[in-house]
Amino acid sequence: MRAITKEFPGVRALSDVSLVVAAGEIHAICGENGAGKSTLMKVLSGVHPYGTYDGDIFYQGRECRFGDIRASEHAGIVIIHQELALVPGMSITENIFLGNEPRRWGRIDWKAANHRALELMSLVGLKEDPDTLVKDIGVGKQQLVEIAKAFAKDVKLLILDEPTAALNETDSRHLLDLLRGFKQRGITSIMISHKLNEVEAIADAITILRDGRTIETITVASGEVDEDRIVRGMVGRDLESRFPEHVPRIGEVFFEVRDWTVRHPISADRLVCKNSAFTVRRGEIVGFAGLMGAGRTELAMSIFGRSYGVHLDGKIFKDGREVEIRSVADAIAHGLAYVSEDRKAIGLNLLDDVKTSVVAAKLSKITRRGVLDEAAQYHEAESYRKSLRIKTPTVDEPVTRLSGGNQQKVVLAKWMFTDPDLLILDEPTRGIDVGAKYEIYGIIQRLADEGRGVIVISSEMPELIGLCDRIYTVFEGAITGEVARRDADPELLMKQMTSSRRLPTP
Template sequence: MPEPILQMRSITKRFPGVLALSDVDLVVARGAIHAICGENGAGKSTLMKVLSGVYPHGSYEGEIVFDGRTVEFSNIRHSEAAGIVIIHQELALIPELSIAENIFLGNENTRRGVIDWDATNHRAIELMARVGLSENPLTPVKHLGIGKQQLVEIAKALSKDVKLLILDEPTAALNDDDSAHLLDLLKGLQGKGITSIMISHKLNEIERVSDAITIIRDGRTIETLDVRAGDVDEDRIIRGMVGRDLDHRFPDHEPEIGDVLFELEDWRVSHPDDHSRVVIKDANLTVRSGEIVGIAGLMGAGRTELARSVFGRSYGSRHAGRLRLEGRELVLRSVHDAIRAGIAYVSEDRKGLGLNLLDDIKTSVTAAGLDRLRRGVAVDEREEVVVAESYRRSFNIKAPSVTVGVGKLSGGNQQKVVLSKWLYTEPRLLILDEPTRGIDVGAKFEIYGIIQALAKQGKGVLVISSELPELLGLCDRIYTLAEGVITHEFTREDASQEGLMRHMTADAR
């Protein structure tokens, strides 16, 4: 058997009051695609930060053997010099710089101390071709979609003679086509001798491309599965991740659906910059009290644009049509108007729009409902702690106190904080945009339970999701959206993945 390219032995990493990793072992075969799975907070990203020198030697216990020798990286530049490159979930690109500039940032092509721009651009074109990116190398990165930005990051890694490529949730924000392209690229790089480690919650993708899967739970290595040997499926992976079978991916739920709560009638929205371009075209939908309603559509169909336009016109221009809540027509000119009317919106971008990562839990939970804590001109800080603590306990937010910064929480716990923030406003209609994106199966189960409990309270819930099984398992009714047009309405009994996809791809003209 050939020598593995990587061995991590008895890795233990402590933070104040937290044992993040405990005697973790990881062995990666040379030339393999090796997946690491685990619930949010299990220690996956921490382990990769130890490997790449983000957490330097001396800040952890244990031994790392890479490419046949023991290594002690003191920073990320040392690990990159050895051939280890990590691509974090939050991409490290500078939007205003060109593709070529980003690829060689910190690794510039110079001649006599001056950047050689001809060499830089020609070399960038070569690297871009390797990852299937055909843009002009002078294009600013801010003009690229997230899928192409991922390819720029990989091209950047290839410029450093990478031997081991680490990708942390590489497809979390990608649509199906971009995800498939990225996974095919990993297989292509594997054919050229590059080893990859991939952290992902998308178990179907892991099952498709990986040769082996290491499962980490609560900071400990549980097992490593050999995918090539067979008998590895999603249920097997889940059992290792959560320590139990998830025979049902969704909590049991008996809906108690009442009268129409929310109505959208002939809703029409133009693009915020190009007023002649209609983004949402005469949409009609309803949500009843106690009902969970889904919106299914491909990327670019207008799902988020629809949700944000309803939420106080926070997207678009030239809004036309009617909104009604509990039979009363609403005129919403701002987000503040929407909150006061009883509408809440959980954004798909929890880190960019849902949270300020510099805030603590208590500040985040009460941010949208500060008027309820106001005593004269000041905020009742004692009551703020009481409110946040009640949500921390009831939603099982894994943190020792509400003074912990939300930036230190796992994705699943951050999403619970966002939900808490909006539920504190006591909405009648809750709009959830990709509520479980980037969240492990255990945390998903908890969030599904929270959503169902809200419906049980008589609230209306509108869910946007790219995962069709999620909509089918969670929703009482589902609307399909294509090119800004609602193309069909499904009941729970009539809905299927094939039927949804047929109407999601329908010609909406």
């Protein structure tokens, strides 16, 4: 790709970007949210067609001018987006061959499709019935369906945008092993990732983008690659610490949950929360650690207005008094806020603009006699845009045009606007680059310094240890341990995250 420039209304996403990828290599692209990584790959794959950008693309020795994504797929270039393009109500086979179904005598040959699907599933290590609905398998297996779908199109260049962002460690390792296997088969891969340890482990070369420009390309064989070098290129400066310096000012207990028990919404014999009990102090950042499926999100959602499952038992106390929180409206009224792990499906309405999203959770603050005060709406949104450093030319911009990190800041702004006493953050930095993470950590610390309580649910153990004052561990719906920051280490947390019995506090 030579001198690629791409503009959207009010913003230049790419400016004279060049990228050279050798055949058969794994090439990583790193950069902050908004650096232009996904836009560059959308140009390459025809999502942004020829004529909508400046510059040239050469593939296998000839210039390519892709008019749409089908044209790039015909050439053997297949992109797997961060938001998987699967139909939940269709089977694995139907998804693999969607729009590319094998035909016989003018009709879809489902027998041939199922046979070929089994071959492709075996290739990617997916051991499922091909008739299984996609909605009934986990995110890691859905990612494998997407890769099988790519192989159904005779892929030669595979582009993966944040392929491990939503995966646990086991699924991530399996996916990286697959990429190594594809390399041995002569398939070229381009991977966008914020997980620098994975990039360092698997990539042959790394191209760093910053503010829509190419900063440098590093070959791993040169021996010059380390996380600090990548971070420096991404953010334009050294990050001496991945977490801002912070001295907590922790006050008294103001929020308490006792004996919280919740049943699965469908399986009547399955408990997703089992007699859970915990406390939060003012000014305190409390972490919740657990493996995928441990019940952390279910606990948070059930507390936030019983948004998940069937409540069986348990009480909530705030400022020493029992409170009844039976709906999301009750939760907001009692000073609770919940930033969900899925910002696109639950946290935001992607049809809204920034200013509408920021005030959405508490319109009563800016209504006068039942009428929305548009001037107040704009003022509030603009205030959060500046204080949270949301990268957007205007608050009238649709949130769908923002990068993942900036969308996350909009979700934070939306709940900060409600003036919560307790802010629950579920995977607050998922799919976000190291520079944006640093900014969000600072925001979390500022919220705690204002006397609020903050709960952080995260799958990244270093994040919990570096950010939280106290950490609870969860296993199969039960809280199995409580560790102060000074005593927290990965080995101890993992031991408590994999044990069904409550272990003594160090």
